[in-house]
Amino acid sequence: MNPQQLNRPDWEKLTGEEQHLLFTQILRYFVNPLLPTTEITPVRFTVHGQSIASQTVMIAGQRYIFVPGQSEAQLGYQVTGQEVRLPQLWDDQAVVLEHPDLPERPLTTNQQRERYLMDFTTPPRTVPIHPLLVAQQPLPVGQRSIGLYSPGTDDFSGDVVAFKKVRQAVGNELRHAPRAINTPEMSVYFVPTVVLDEYQLRIAQPLPPMALTRELAKQGFSVLSPDEYEYVVSGGEPTLFPWGNKTLDQLPPVLPNRFGIRFSARQYTAEMTTDPLTWRGGWPVSGGRKNVEVQLPFSAFYDSGRLPGLGDMPLPQQVYHQVIRVSFEDDNI
Template sequence: MSVTQLYDRQAWNALPKREAEVILHQLVNTQFPGFTIKRFETFEKFGQRTYTSVLEYDGAEFVFVPGDTVVLGLDSWNMATENRNNMAAMFEDNAGEMDNYIRERLSPVRTVTIGPMIVEREYRPTGYFPVELTDERLTSDDYFEKAFAEVKASTREHWSYTVNDSFRLVKNGDKITAWLYQGASREELLREIQATGFRLPTEDEWEYLCGGGSRTLYPWGDAIDYDKDYLYFKKNDQPEIYLDTPNHFGLVIANNPYRYEIMMDSEWFLKGGDGGCNLCGGGGLDLGYLSVSTYFRDSSIFDEDLNYEEEITGDYTFIRRIKRV
């Protein structure tokens, strides 16, 4: 197995598929017990592609992500005129003030080497654990009967009904499952994850997984496309198919302003959103979606009143487990 190929995406993607498959079989068999290869697949999005394997571990899907040396962070961008004008209106048409606002919220430009890893494809919620619908801790909640009746009567095929930091009911077809909430500090959560043999990405790793080193504001470019359906700004009843689909590594990044992903070993320990602050503050689509920028940093995560370090779990924070090769 060539270490160079694992650390260089260009070299990795230049491999014949059969040779890449042999390497991945060897890698999984020697380093990742409990993982099985389900299939091999090419993922392509926003001008980038990767031929990789989709693996399964304990019911969850993972992908192999080759490493690379890339430039991360951003200090300039080429925003479309319409986007720029719409966003500048939030700053009383002061484009300079708008640019400073954006630049202050992006990570600095730096060159980093990212090692290869096995990465969970979907982000998963924090703080909730499954219980029976008859669990007394659930049925004793004042809102349970009303919530259960509403979910049961719903004609929706799939629905998640959450009573914040209390419980969640999930409907799939005729089946309803229940989840209770139990808070945890960041330290407790990381300790629990590491005890299972996994870790969470660093900020550098997450930016690479999200954008692959792209030199644009968003993973897809520098502009909001007003012809696309964005979550919370739908123009019709169709699902949002633009963002929540596998990216160039086969990963589903939330691209949801309300949803953070939790980092470890990094000062900026939440990435991928702002808890919906700009949306709730009337920022509209342009400013509201700034937080899904690959390089966005939300300084409010350090706010003592929000207390993220002491209780990092909840409805706005998610995890994506990884294993480094």
Template sequence: MSNNFLDAVSNPTWKTLTNEMKVVVIQNILRHFVDPILEVMKITPVSYQFGGIKTDTFEIVIDGVEYVFIPGQKKCILGWDSGLSGLSGLDCSEERQELRYELKRYCNQQLISSLLMEEGFLDQDFSHIHLTTEYIDEKINASTSPLREVDIPALLVEKKPTFVGLKFIGHYNVISGQLSIAANQTEEIIQNIQELLLPEGQGNHFLREYPTVGRKSPLFIQQNQLNSDLFDCYIDDAVSFVELKRDIERHGFGLLTEDEWEYCCGASCRRLFKWGTQLKRQLFHKNISPLWKENMFGLMIANAEFGPEIIDDEHYTKGGWLEETHKAPIINLLPLSSYYRGEGIEDKEKELTPGYYCVRRVIRIDSNG
């Protein structure tokens, strides 16, 4: 691709283009970088504002999946080596008991890793550790990537990650009692879904509150974020990392690198979390919390209820499940940091535990396209 084109898909040039020119650029991206066998179904101009940052971009639906265009950016500062700097001392102490109780409530009501893993797999409790300022400072730096300056290419990024090793079988409607994909609707599946939604002994009445998530292998259900009367339903379909990557690359997609993921998460802002540095009690209130919202690029990334996200790196994953392992809320929330590093996948040939990891596809807009 020409240098003029690569300039046009990157900031600051992208910001100066007229709306008409941006449409032309997007159409050229789709023509040259998207496999022609894939159907481009919709192109929509959108604006997102989050954490004081605004982005004018496009959402593109490719084969029924939403992607967001993210302009390239040079000289991005990523990583974290500042420990507690910029954070409230109260947020980092054991005194934030009300936030700790909110996390406990969240873990009791929402999707967490222990629901998907075999019993005891993640049985970690460090609440006995005395949390000094030095300990927390070192823990933050040890859990995040190193400070560095990098260039990020323009990207087409899948808006929302998908669970790895789970096959979507349809939306279950609690009103009609039916699955949206009729081919998957069997008496056994419907019965298992209903047993998860209405456990024995709860009673059958119209005012009941359904759980937000349920698991009875090989079935997994989760309440739809946009419509509480719908549950997204999945069955186990385990794959290895090698199989997963091969399937993603089949039509010219790839995985985000660590640098790209961090930029897509926090836009290279010098703050530990994409929304800022403050930890408010409302953090776990779904209607107003940033943990369930689209970020400044329109992505659902480092959000609650998604596990470690697989990237193009053998050593690390990004993001992760929220668990109450320490008394200080800041440590328990580190998996939501823009720079957090999770453990990688050691055995690339072994089947991954269904639903524990998540993944998103990306198309890189660079000179190799």
């Protein structure tokens, strides 16, 4: 396997057959062999006229998409000066925007607006990003998927240790799927798959972020790092928002994404990263009455500098995307 072929633009030059061959090798060497892999299929995503071909797979009942790496990914947001002159972005009418940390200074000049964007986005930088397998759908921080279960046959494949704990907690009730089961120790959820009488088994336990990452690591998973989050959400594009530099009159339910990964456009959703002190997305740091306040949290580069639930910020829905990092020893990515 040539690691460089897993990076853009080399990946995009490959034929569908070559991509498929490399993808099957990734699954062989980087996915926990105890986890069932099914439905390996090619896929193509097009956002705003830009198209990228990739591969998808179901791992233990959850769909993952291959995101090619980039040896020199441009992250962070560089204010160009164009954004501060967009009336739609700033709502140049009744409400005066104030910097939440400098409330005595209304942001009325272009220089003040640039300061606002720079204060709440990460600085421009160039970083290496490893190729990734990213779960298409996020999970609430309180939940994790442990494998596939068939109540008719009582067969399970996945995290056997976690399944043993589930069995001890719920006993024969497990075969009553798809009804959710609640116990003092945990809650068990059954997510249907395309296979009849087969469910993705999820458990809900109140685990701190670091404990959750340790549990995920036992199955070979991680969560997005802060840099990986910016790369995946932005699709490798430097625009302020995933859809460009302007605001939208109405946000879609799911943010447009060139890699096909789903990120909620619902306000107050914060993404957990590998850094327990760094959460992405979230909530507007100021009043949230102007377009720029409402929509800036959906920028890939938004950084509120706040932790969820601390201070006067509301507690957002906390989610994470499971990932498998494709990293080679002695590679130069």
